[in-house]
Amino acid sequence: GAGVSQSPSNKVTEKGKDVELRCDPISGHTALYWYRQSLGQGLEFLIYFQGNSAPDKSGLPSDRFSAERTGGSVSTLTIQRTQQEDSAVYLCASSLTGQGNIQYFGAGTRLSVL
Amino acid sequence: AQSVSQHNHHVILSEAASLELGCNYSYGGTVNLFWYVQYPGQHLQLLLKYFSGDPLVKGIKGFEAEFIKSKFSFNLRKPSVQWSDTAEYFCAVNRAGNNRKLIWGLGTSLAVNP
Numbered sequence: 001g002a003g004v005s006q007s008p009s010n011k012v013t014e015k016g017k018d019v020e021l022r023c024d025p026i027s028g029h030t031a032l033y034w035y036r037q038s039l040g041q042g043l044e045f046l047i048y049f050q051g052n053s054a055p056d057k058s059g060l061p062s063d064r065f066s067a068e069r070t071g072g073s074v075s076t077l078t079i080q081r082t083q084q085e086d087s088a089v090y091l092c093a094s095s096l097t098g099q100g101n102i103q104y105f106g107a108g109t110r111l112s113v114l
Numbered sequence: 115a116q117s118v119s120q121h122n123h124h125v126i127l128s129e130a131a132s133l134e135l136g137c138n139y140s141y142g143g144t145v146n147l148f149w150y151v152q153y154p155g156q157h158l159q160l161l162l163k164y165f166s167g168d169p170l171v172k173g174i175k176g177f178e179a180e181f182i183k184s185k186f187s188f189n190l191r192k193p194s195v196q197w198s199d200t201a202e203y204f205c206a207v208n209r210a211g212n213n214r215k216l217i218w219g220l221g222t223s224l225a226v227n228p
Contacts (some may be wrong), residue, residue: 015190031214033215035216035218041222042204042219043206043218044218045215048215055213056215093157097133098211101214102163104160105157106129106157108157
């Protein structure tokens with residue numbers, strides 16, 4: 001079966017524009033996570049979905065960031081009014097729920113804000 | 115708050131040298147521990163994990179790690195590295211429960227010279 005798929009792989013945008021990043025998790029995985037990988041910052045948790053609900057949004061850096069998940073599958077991370085500091089690689093991971101389940105990662109979306 | 119510390123940011127070794135990468139975490143409760151690897155141009159892959167049981171865990175490609183609870187450590191080892199081990203290595207921790215968001219170290223860049 002397919003792994004976690006993210007699109008686009010690269011996105012270049014101008015400061016102030018909105019962007020949407022997409023994640024297709026592994027089929028049947030109920031848990032979905034977004035992380036951000038920045039130079040010098042390492043990997044940071046952004047948001048966690050269980051099914052379509054997001055019980056933990058604590059990692060979203062500002063109210064310009066939002067995410068949704070529909071049908072217990074595809075998730076979209078939206079960044080409004082992008083800033084240069086939003087430039088990073090955005091990673092999505094999915095897993096089954098329960099003890100011992102492993103997160104599988106997509107290749108990420110590299111976002112560059114000019 | 116949970117945190118993960120990786121002691122070595124950049125490591126350069128010659129082939130056949132032994133490797134040990136340090137990882138310490140701060141959290142007093144029950145944790146799951148992971149090492150992920152990111153080869154150049156590829157996505158994050160699980161190298162090995164510890165959930166419970168034998169504190170010495172073996173992963174792919176000859177890697178192993180030892181969980182020492184009293185030291186809050188989960189160091190990664192390999193007796194003899196190869197050029198193909200050149201990659202970025204990340205230590206990560208999560209807690210038991212439905213929300214298994216990973217808390218990450220900053221990563222260690224390993225370069226193995228042939």
